Amino acid sequence: MTRLSLLTLALMFAPAVAADKEKPKVEGKIYELRVYHVLPGRMDAMNARFRDHTCKLFEKHGMKLVGFWQPTDPKEKDKKLIYVIAHASKDAADKSWAAFRADPDWIKARDASEKDGKIVEKVDFTYMNPTDYSLLK
Numbered sequence: 001m002t003r004l005s006l007l008t009l010a011l012m013f014a015p016a017v018a019a020d021k022e023k024p025k026v027e028g029k030i031y032e033l034r035v036y037h038v039l040p041g042r043m044d045a046m047n048a049r050f051r052d053h054t055c056k057l058f059e060k061h062g063m064k065l066v067g068f069w070q071p072t073d074p075k076e077k078d079k080k081l082i083y084v085i086a087h088a089s090k091d092a093a094d095k096s097w098a099a100f101r102a103d104p105d106w107i108k109a110r111d112a113s114e115k116d117g118k119i120v121e122k123v124d125f126t127y128m129n130p131t132d133y134s135l136l137k
Helices: 003-019 042-058 091-104 105-111
Strands: 030-038 064-069 080-086 120-128
Touching: 030 042, 030 091, 042 064, 042 080, 042 091, 042 105, 080 091, 091 105
Parallel strands: none
Antiparallel strands: 030 080, 030 120, 064 080
């Protein structure tokens, strides 16, 4: 992931957190930034899959959702889905992902959402530790 992409995410995410310090902080020791590169014409299917299935399954497997974004750039908005998940540790993340990928409900939802073709071209991900001055710890 480029430095510009991380900076863009930080700028998109920070105002929402800073404006609402009264909300409870997301519990987690590490964060995972994921960028899904969506195949042309498949963003509606991608959003429907997350909205209707994936988010619930993430929670079921111990992954805490922080937020989801799409780029504001018209050339990129239908090509990328960006999100952040909080995990207790890298080991917990590995276990959660393994359980998620093996979950029959996920396999069924994935297969149904891809009946008209694949959705995701590739996924970039980065595990991150918050700094001592981060609003999220």
